[in-house]
Amino acid sequence: MDPIRVLVVDDHAVLREGICALLAQHVDIRVVGQASNGIQALEQVEVLQPHIVLMDITMPEMDGLEATRQIKARWPQTRVLVLTQHENKEYALPLLQAGASGYVLKKGGGGELVEAIRAVYTEGAFLHPSVAREMMDRALEQDAGAANVPRLTEREREVLRMVAEGLSSREIADQLCLSAKTVITHRANIMEKLGVHNRAELVKYAIREGLVQV
Numbered sequence: 777m778d779p780i781r782v783l784v785v786d787d788h789a790v791l792r793e794g795i796c797a798l799l800a801q802h803v804d805i806r807v808v809g810q811a812s813n814g815i816q817a818l819e820q821v822e823v824l825q826p827h828i829v830l831m832d833i834t835m836p837e838m839d840g841l842e843a844t845r846q847i848k849a850r851w852p853q854t855r856v857l858v859l860t861q862h863e864n865k866e867y868a869l870p871l872l873q874a875g876a877s878g879y880v881l882k883k884g885g886g887g888e889l890v891e892a893i894r895a896v897y898t899e900g901a902f903l904h905p906s907v908a909r910e911m912m913d914r915a916l917e918q919d920a921g922a923a924n925v926p927r928l929t930e931r932e933r934e935v936l937r938m939v940a941e942g943l944s945s946r947e948i949a950d951q952l953c954l955s956a957k958t959v960i961t962h963r964a965n966i967m968e969k970l971g972v973h974n975r976a977e978l979v980k981y982a983i984r985e986g987l988v989q990v
Contacts, residue, residue, distance in 0.1 A: 779806040780897045783826040785817040785843070786859070787835040790816075795830065795859075796884045805893060814838025814846075821847055821854055828896055831876070833860045833867060837949065841870055848875030857896045868903075878902035928969060933987060935962040940977065940982035 782799060784807055786792045796807045808824045811817040813835045821829060829847060833840040844856045855877040860867065868879050880892040881904045888904070895902040928936065931952075938948045945963065949956045967973065970981055982988050 777804070779804050780828060780893060781806055781808045781824070781826040782893060783809045783811065783817065783824060783829045784810045785808075785814070785820075785829060785835070785840070786832040787812045795889070799891070799893075802890055812836075814840060814843030817843045818846055818850075821851055825851075825984050826854060828893055829854060829856045830893070831856050831858050832873070833858065833862060841874055843878050844871055844874045855900070857892055857895050857902065880904050921990065928966060932962055932966050932969075935959060936966050936978060937981050937987040939963060939966075940988045941980045 782805060784792050784795050784799075786795070789812070791810075792810050796810065799805045799807050808826050811820050812841065817829060817838075819824075828842075829951045831840045831844060836921045837842075840858060840860075844858075847854055847856055852875075856871075856875065857878040857880060858868075858871050858876050858879055859882060862868075869879070877895040877900055878892050880889055880902060884893050884904060892902040892904075934952065935948060938951065943951070943958045945956045949959045950956075952959070967978065970978070972978055972981065979988075
């Protein structure tokens with residue numbers, strides 16, 4: 777099997793050399809080049825066509841986030857493995873959204889780095905456990921938040937839109953072929969679901985949700 781071709785991108789020369797020395801100990805991995813910033817990384821990817829770009833985040837001229845975006849746009853088959861000291865989701869999430877296939881921490885040690893390179897090459901993904909936990913917590917928070925979002929029926933959204941447009945209950949009833957009493961009931965249900973208490977708050981919600989144009 778051909779070795780995994782790796783491009784090492786980091787603005788610290790000593791760290792790059794240490795990574796290269798570490799990876800040279802493994803016959804299934806071959807470092808094909810180095811770069812000290814995102815611009816150089818793009819140039820090297822075009823020439824060397826590595827399987828994996830080992831990417832730092834904070835670098836001069838072009839950072840790892842922008843370099844990742846451009847690499848994935850121009851060479852989608854090339855996988856980016858982020859190697860960084862930052863372990864919180866504020867760094868990890870944008871890079872994963874930009875197309876990075878993995879996220880490994882510099883403090884994790886050489887064994888974990890080699891494991892991450894192999895995992896990204898063979899399985900397409902790797903996340904450091906602490907980063908994976910943060911991402912899972914974020915997903916759970918979003919799910920919990922979504923569960924608390926009021927769910928309006930299509931009819932209620934229709935009534936809300938008309939209320940926000942200034943129509944009276946009778947006018948809404950005539951347009952929807954309903955009784956005025958039914959429209960009033962829909963309006964009361966909407967206000968209860970949204971936790972609002974007057975028409976002005978209903979209008980603000982409708983505008984925020986894009987139900988009416990301003």
